[in-house]
Amino acid sequence: SQQGEEDPQALSIQEGENATMNCSYKTSINNLQWYRQNSGRGLVHLILIRSNEREKHSGRLRVTLDTSKKSSSLLITASRAADTASYFCATVASGGTSYGKLTFGQGTILTVHP
Amino acid sequence: ETGVTQTPRHLVMGMTNKKSLKCEQHLGHNAMYWYKQSAKKPLELMFVYSLEERVENNSVPSRFSPECPNSSHLFLHLHTLQPEDSALYLCASSHFSRLQETQYFGPGTRLLVL
Numbered sequence: 485s486q487q488g489e490e491d492p493q494a495l496s497i498q499e500g501e502n503a504t505m506n507c508s509y510k511t512s513i514n515n516l517q518w519y520r521q522n523s524g525r526g527l528v529h530l531i532l533i534r535s536n537e538r539e540k541h542s543g544r545l546r547v548t549l550d551t552s553k554k555s556s557s558l559l560i561t562a563s564r565a566a567d568t569a570s571y572f573c574a575t576v577a578s579g580g581t582s583y584g585k586l587t588f589g590q591g592t593i594l595t596v597h598p
Numbered sequence: 599e600t601g602v603t604q605t606p607r608h609l610v611m612g613m614t615n616k617k618s619l620k621c622e623q624h625l626g627h628n629a630m631y632w633y634k635q636s637a638k639k640p641l642e643l644m645f646v647y648s649l650e651e652r653v654e655n656n657s658v659p660s661r662f663s664p665e666c667p668n669s670s671h672l673f674l675h676l677h678t679l680q681p682e683d684s685a686l687y688l689c690a691s692s693h694f695s696r697l698q699e700t701q702y703f704g705p706g707t708r709l710l711v712l
Binding site: 515517519524525526527528529532572574585586587588589590591 | 600602604638639640641643646654686688690699700701702703704705706708
């Protein structure tokens with residue numbers, strides 16, 4: 485199975501509500517990243533959290549990392565219709581390669597209704 | 599705009615055709631990546647170039663041939679493709695000195711093989 489599996493696969497909420505997406509992975513990581521993709525477009529980096537960090541904020545985004553459970557969560561507060569997109573977590577394994585090999589999950593499709 | 603451009607944005611080709619996808623980055627990066635995104639599958643890393651040298655060939659069929667003539671340009675040459683190769687092909691770039699950091703993605707080329 486894939487490193488970086490998101491849960492839920494799809495999430496539908498109303499504008500103003502919070503959205504929480506979870507990601508689980510299997511191997512030790514150097515860092516974990518969250519990306520956003522609007523339909524059929526490229527990915528946009530949202531936030532990076534290192535293995536020695538537990539929580540990180542960026543605007544309305546809050547990411548947590550629990551390395552003991554090999555899991556991460558992305559919280560989007562006060563969601564907007566413009567947040568409608570697919571959200572992916574991606575991990576960079578610790579050790580191993582000398583370059584940035586990202587391993588992606590299947591993503592969570594978030595729909596925010598106005 | 600992420601600073602990574604891809605052309606063409608859409609491509610329809612027959613199985614006997616030869617075509618090329620082009621990626622250009624304007625970020626001063628010197629690591630570049632090709633990913634394949636198929637429906638209902640996670641992003642798959644295809645190739646990585648670091649300082650213009652291929653450092654990863656992720657078991658990709660030989661009908662896909664990458665080329666990196668300099669640190670700003672990356673090509674993916676396609677020949678005798680199969681219908682299952684239809685997908686969104688994404689290019690990304692990152693800093694060599696920070697290879698485990700953020701990758702910046704282009705908008706992708708939507709490829710349809712008939």
